[in-house]
Amino acid sequence: MSQMPLTHKRIARILGVSETTIKSYRRKFPNCIPVASKGKPIQFTEEALEVCRAIRDLFSAGFSVDETHQRLAELFKFITPPVVEEPKEEVEAVEVTLPNDYKLAMSNLAKSMVNLSLKQEQMLKKMVSIENRLQQLGLVNKASTTSPPHDPVLEEVRALAERTEELWNALACSRVEDLDVEMQDDYSEEQDSQTQKATVHRLVPLRDVISHDPPRKMFALPLLIQNNEGAYTPLVGRGNSRLTLNDFRASIMxxxxxxxxxxxRWSENNSGWQLDLLQERADVPHNICLIMAQTSTLSGSAMVIKDMTTNGHRITPDALQDFILDVYSR
Incomplete structure (x- = not known):
């Protein structure tokens, strides 16, 4: 090496960059570029030249500041690895604006509940009055008067619940029979099987479809797709912008x-999370099932889609990417 002192200007000339670029390296990576003398001008050690050379090459390869810092810690023992801080959940702020139709429906529901309570109270008063009158006329025996009070509202609710259950069962059986007759005339056996599998989701009563959403901080994580070789590919939208889990959910809705x-519909399993996208009202549903899990990369945490099926058939990562691009082209 030359015996000339290694200053900002000297290092910049050796590496073929500007002096301002070398100074920016020191701001972005404090305590990583060793200084030999803090006089004027500042002089650096031989290791400083190698560190700056590595920073230049990593930036040229497209590495970010955090990724470059991590690689420098692997190349030089005197450089401390960067500390990655997990995002705090309290920082996330989501503003939710309810549509006017939803507010109106909730207002009407509240009024209906108040009216129902008033009518129930009136019915109970009338029943007590009728029982007292029957006792005065001697039409009610002692056994009936000593029995527990009868609640007509509760009996009516029970009868309504039983009838609702019967209607659900009758509707499910009728729908399956109608679909069997129609599919035998219009579709082949393979299409008939696929449609019947997709129809199963639509026949499930709404009270049985219980979704357990993941933690809110997961929705801010970017989405990756794992191919057959195990490599990760970012899921992108319009303009090749990277999608987060929240972007994907909002675009679908x-x-x-x-x-x-x-x-x-979300459900948690041993390997992570399962997201079922169910077209419950379509003539020929396009139901999608995504198996995903949280993982860590050089750029930070992310949600990786490990397995994808549509109507029970496995699909490729390219098919899912085409589906996303189709969503953004609408």
């Missing part, structure tokens, strides 16, 4: 409406 809308 915004671009598919009416009979094509999807119902999002």
């Amino acid at each position: 915004a671009h598919f409406v009416e009979e094509h809308c999807y119902t999002l």
Whole structure:
């Protein structure tokens, strides 16, 4: 090496960059570029030249500041690895604006509950009055008067619940029979099997579809797809922008409406999370099942989609990417 002192200007000339660039390296990576003398001008050690050379090469390869810092810690023993801080859940702020239709429906529901309570109270008063009158006329025996009070409202609710259950069962059986007759005339056996599998989701009563959403901080994580070789590929939207789990959920809910809308159902399993996208009102549903898990990369935490099926058939990562691009092209 040359015996000339290694200053900002000297290092910049050797590496073929500007002096301002070398100074920016020191600001972005404090305590990583060793200084030999703090006089004027500042002089650096031989290790400083090698560190700056590595920073230049890593930046040219497209590495971020955090990723570059991590690689420097692996190359040079005197450099401390960067400390990665997990995002605090309290920092996340989500503003939710309820639609006017939802507010109106909730207001009407509250009024209906108040009216129902008033009518129940009136019915109970009338029943007490009728029982007292029957006792005065001697039409009620002692056994009936000593029995526990009868609640007509409770009996009516029980009868309504039993009838609702019967209607659900009758509707499910009728729907399956109708679909069997129609599919035998219009579709092949393979299409008939696929449609019947998709129809199972639509026949499940709404009270049985219970979704357990993941923690809120997971929705801010970017989405990756794992291919057959195990490599990760970012899931991108319009303009090749990287999608987060929240972006994916919002795009599905915004671009598919009416009979094509999807119902999002989350469930937790041993390997992570399962997201079922169910088209419950479509003539031929396009139900999608995604198996995903949280993982860590050089850029930070992310949600990785490990397995994908549509109507029970496994699909490739390219098919899922095409589906996302189709959503953004609507």
